[in-house]
Amino acid sequence: MVKDTNTERIIFNAARKVFQKKGLDGARMQEIADEAGMNKALLHYYFRSKEKLFQGIFNESIGKISLGIQNVFNDNMGVIEKLQALVNIYVDTLSENRYLPLFVLNEMNQHPEKFEEILSKTIVVHLKGFLIQVEKEVQSGKIKPVNPLHLLMNVLGMVIFPFAAYPVVSIIINKNMDSSVEQFYLERKKEIFEFIVIALDPKK
């Protein structure tokens, strides 16, 4: 998706805001136009259709999500360091865009066939390397025996879920705690990391 002109960028930014919040079905071209401060017809002039505009936004979102995983799985680090990097990247990314997880998860569930290809080529390949690495570190005694896929799901769940459940988190913290919501999300970097370290400690 090329974003040459200024107008095109303005539309794209407005579309991101509306689509990520309301979803494909809930979003209205009129609302995107209002958000962009221009006429509805212009959206079609630059992007032809609602579907095409949505695809642009969605591809960008998928890119942001898989960036976190891919970078981490490519680097030359140990299992624990990789997971820590993954946690840090996601907390930072999702703190700036809390709608991202639900937006992507929804579309994945709505059109799973689109992901067969993407997932098979990228994540599954990197995952294979990660699975092997876990086995090696288990055998060398660096970490204790674990099922790598369960481990990964545990970490992804701990990181991503609280952002998807933002309204609950927000209400609970405002009623019960003296800290801010933003601070709570930042704290999770340390919290989850400690959880990981303890869970993988071979001495336990």
Place this chain on the structure above:
Amino acid sequence: MVKDTNTERIIFNAARKVFQKKGLDGARMQEIADEAGMNKALLHYYFRSKEKLFQGIFNESIGKISLGIQNVFNDNMGVIEKLQALVNIYVDTLSENRYLPLFVLNEMNQHPEKFEEILSKTIVVHLKGFLIQVEKEVQSGKIKPVNPLHLLMNVLGMVIFPFAAYPVVSIIINKNMDSSVEQFYLERKKEIFEFIVIALDPKK
């Protein structure tokens, strides 16, 4: 939402299926009618409007979700036992209805104002009791010092996220593993419980 007649029940079941899969905006009354094997006009005869029908389904879903939390927080058990019960209930419930988490999370994000009241009265109250209980067990040395809210988010994330990410889990397991998806979800009861036990072990 009363479901007296047989027809009413059939419609309600069809609506649950369509709404939970497509969401309020994505669902079509025609599709619900087709799923129910009857005419579109009948849906309005029994439920007046799409919005009212949706509310019925949604209240039921919220009930199922909060049942897991409330039962657990009411019972007279220790922290670890409560969390284990919570995990078991959720894995069983969500195994039968994998769309439930995303469905509820979406509506919560779309209309957070509706939850201010519900959450404030139910979950937040029970949570208070849970927070206090955690503090007590920490002081008595039964579990190691932890932030109770982070602990709860960790557990909820580990349990709920893999169901929301079903398409990913499904593809990964079918490509990499020799076990079935259903078995993977059942395994999580034990996996998460062990994670909890280790993380709360005061001797570490």
Place this chain on the structure above:
DNA sequence: GTCTATAAGTAGATAGAC
């Protein structure tokens, strides 16, 4: 490139026959 006006199609809802 940007706007106004409008076409074309769709979805929720209702009227009225049976």
Place this chain on the structure above:
DNA sequence: GTCTATCTACTTATAGAC
């Protein structure tokens, strides 16, 4: 209670003026 036919409103998309 259940159906067919239809109304009304809304939404995407385009035509055409500027």
